[in-house]
Amino acid sequence: MIIDKLYKEVQAKGNVCIGLDTHLDYIPEDIKLKYKDVDEIIFRFNKKIIDCTEDITAIYKLQIAYYEAYGIKGLIAYKKTLEYLRSLKALTIGDIKRGDIQSTADMYAKGHFEGDFEVDFITLNPYMGFDSITPYFKYLDEGNKGIFVLLRTSNPGAKDIEYLDVNGEKLYYHIGNKLEELGTKYMGQFGYSLIGGVVGGTHTDEAIEIRERYKNMYFLIPGYGAQGAKGQDVNLYLNNGNGGVVNSSRGIITAYKKHEDGIGNFEKYTREAVFSMREDIGYEK
Numbered sequence: 127m128i129i130d131k132l133y134k135e136v137q138a139k140g141n142v143c144i145g146l147d148t149h150l151d152y153i154p155e156d157i158k159l160k161y162k163d164v165d166e167i168i169f170r171f172n173k174k175i176i177d178c179t180e181d182i183t184a185i186y187k188l189q190i191a192y193y194e195a196y197g198i199k200g201l202i203a204y205k206k207t208l209e210y211l212r213s214l215k216a217l218t219i220g221d222i223k224r225g226d227i228q229s230t231a232d233m234y235a236k237g238h239f240e241g242d243f244e245v246d247f248i249t250l251n252p253y254m255g256f257d258s259i260t261p262y263f264k265y266l267d268e269g270n271k272g273i274f275v276l277l278r279t280s281n282p283g284a285k286d287i288e289y290l291d292v293n294g295e296k297l298y299y300h301i302g303n304k305l306e307e308l309g310t311k312y313m314g315q316f317g318y319s320l321i322g323g324v325v326g327g328t329h330t331d332e333a334i335e336i337r338e339r340y341k342n343m344y345f346l347i348p349g350y351g352a353q354g355a356k357g358q359d360v361n362l363y364l365n366n367g368n369g370g371v372v373n374s375s376r377g378i379i380t381a382y383k384k385h386e387d388g389i390g391n392f393e394k395y396t397r398e399a400v401f402s403m404r405e406d407i408g409y410e411k
């Protein structure tokens with residue numbers, strides 16, 4: 127099962143999920159001068175990141191907005207990056223945050239679990255209801271695909287809706303309870319299901335309770351670095367160092383910019399950022 131592969135990748139390489147949220151402003155001038163087309167510029171930058179981190183990174187997350195923003199060429203870069211990651215047998219998350227009626231969800235599932243944009247995991251927004259999530263389950267049945275559903279997100283506005291009191295309990299717990307129950311049908315060998323949850327590392331007040339309640343749930347934990355979450359925060363969502371991957375996008379892919387000699391030492395500073403994040407989370411090899 128794909129969740130077992132992720133578990134093993136984390137055991138072997140640590141919890142880092144690199145977010146390939148590639149804005150043109152993040153790309154060094156030498157790459158922009160060398161390649162003419164936007165798709166090639168973005169892809170070459172992503173490849174450079176991947177090539178120097180693949181042995182210390184559990185999974186890569188591509189936030190699709192960064193590719194859609196550059197139109198057709200951006201989506202070509204998305205496709206090329208996914209193809210390259212697949213050729214390396216690296217795991218991928220398409221951060222697409224979809225949520226819609228069943229007939230439309232069927233097409234989103236086909237669009238991101240098959241064909242040009244195929245990934246191993248996608249993110250989903252459950253706030254239209256559980257019938258907007260179940261259409262993806264036919265791909266889970268085979269064990270090769272998984273989902274991460276938004277529970278308690280990392281943004282300050284998470285409190286506006288996700289924290290609303292519903293029958294004496296925060297709304298996100300109602301979602302988590304249902305997902306934990308649905309996940310029992312898709313359990314992998316290490317005790318985690320193909321139905322995971324997104325929990326922001328920036329809010330940790332109920333992190334221990336969330337980890338305790340949702341024993342089957344693998345977590346995608348954004349918010350590390352640029353949004354302020356630290357290793358000790360995200361660690362609360364882990365189980366003996368596994369059970370979750372921690373995303374950092376800007377913190378890793380722009381790490382080279384923090385150094386005067388960053389362009390000439392791009393690989394060195396990118397790797398250093400991953401090593402220091404792994405260590406901060408508490409990964410021990």
Ligand SMILES: O=c1ccn([C@@H]2O[C@H](COP(=O)(O)O)[C@@H](O)[C@H]2O)c(=O)[nH]1
Pocket residue numbers: 145147189221278279280281324325326348349350351352353373374375376377
């Ligand atoms: O609750 C959430 C869910 C998703 N994200 C996504 O993660 C990355 C964070 O980027 P950083 O540069 O590391 O802040 C980005 O793709 C978001 O769309 C999130 O931040 N919070």
